[in-house]
Amino acid sequence: MSEAIDYRQAHATGAISITGVSKSYGRHKALDDVSLELDPGSVTVIVGPSGSGKSTLLRTLNHLERVDTGFIQIDGDYIGYQRRGDKLYELKEKAILRQRINVGYVFQNFNLFPHLTVLENLIEAPVAHRQLSKRDAVTRAGELLDIVGLRHKADAWPRHLSGGQQQRIAIARALMLNPRVMLFDEPTSALDPELVGEVLDVIKKLARSGTTLVIVTHEIGFAREVADNVVFMVDGRIVEQGSATQVLNNPRHERTRRFLARVL
Numbered sequence: 039m040s041e042a043i044d045y046r047q048a049h050a051t052g053a054i055s056i057t058g059v060s061k062s063y064g065r066h067k068a069l070d071d072v073s074l075e076l077d078p079g080s081v082t083v084i085v086g087p088s089g090s091g092k093s094t095l096l097r098t099l100n101h102l103e104r105v106d107t108g109f110i111q112i113d114g115d116y117i118g119y120q121r122r123g124d125k126l127y128e129l130k131e132k133a134i135l136r137q138r139i140n141v142g143y144v145f146q147n148f149n150l151f152p153h154l155t156v157l158e159n160l161i162e163a164p165v166a167h168r169q170l171s172k173r174d175a176v177t178r179a180g181e182l183l184d185i186v187g188l189r190h191k192a193d194a195w196p197r198h199l200s201g202g203q204q205q206r207i208a209i210a211r212a213l214m215l216n217p218r219v220m221l222f223d224e225p226t227s228a229l230d231p232e233l234v235g236e237v238l239d240v241i242k243k244l245a246r247s248g249t250t251l252v253i254v255t256h257e258i259g260f261a262r263e264v265a266d267n268v269v270f271m272v273d274g275r276i277v278e279q280g281s282a283t284q285v286l287n288n289p290r291h292e293r294t295r296r297f298l299a300r301v302l
């Protein structure tokens with residue numbers, strides 16, 4: 039593990055606390071009273087059938103989605119809100135963006151800026167947010183490109199890279215801001231099967247680097263290997279959660295058993 043992303047081990051940051059979160063789209067309840075506590079630096083994999091609310095839950099963690107009830111805290115800070123007295127008030131756009139610096143997000147479809155080179159994709163946010171000087175951002179980008187094994191692609195255009203390479207760049211880009219938490223929304227589901235492994239290998243490298251990882255994926259083998267916690271969701275609710283061994287090898291609920299029998 040490179041020192042570049044190992045430094046957080048000294049600080050216990052990235053504790054996630056989700057309390058009674060519900061979210062509806064029209065009459066459909068996408069999240070139904072979800073509560074979850076995740077330790078700083080832990081790795082959590084969320085599994086469940088399509089439409090069970092996994093992606094919605096992930097999106098609430100950086101306020102890409104507004105919750106209807108309940109609240110989310112990262113290291114004690116309310117996500118998307120500020121507490122005054124016993125009331126929560128939604129933050130202004132600028133404050134929300136500032137908060138998102140702490141929460142990296144990796145999308146299913148990479149979402150690299152097509153008009154920027156790999157290096158420009160990486161340095162854009164830290165320079166725009168004045169987190170790093172351009173010179174320091176370029177140095178940091180080089181370190182992260184080494185970690186994802188793509189330093190030789192620094193000057194390439196995203197469209198000239200494979201899907202697996204684009205996703206590894208997207209991960210490096212999210213790490214540029216030194217987030218306390220990294221969220222991965224089905225990071226390998228848009229990839230050809232032969233490219234899945236290289237992306238999972240990069241995520242494995244990040245596990246136990248000190249950054250808290252929350253990963254929505256159908257890759258059960260990967261979950262078994264790296265996850266501290268596995269959360270199984272159905273119909274917007276957490277049906278079962280526990281250690282990877284407990285949930286994946288010895289599930290308590292029939293729904294979990296049936297789901298695993300189908301995906302394994």
Ligand code: ADP
Nearest residue numbers: 063066068086087088089090091092093094095
């Ligand atoms: P998963 O990630 O487990 O597949 P999602 O969180 O994407 O599930 O979706 C949960 C439910 O909420 C689904 O029924 C989905 O159709 C619905 N949903 C998600 N996003 C929206 C949206 N923006 N508008 C309306 N319905 C949505």
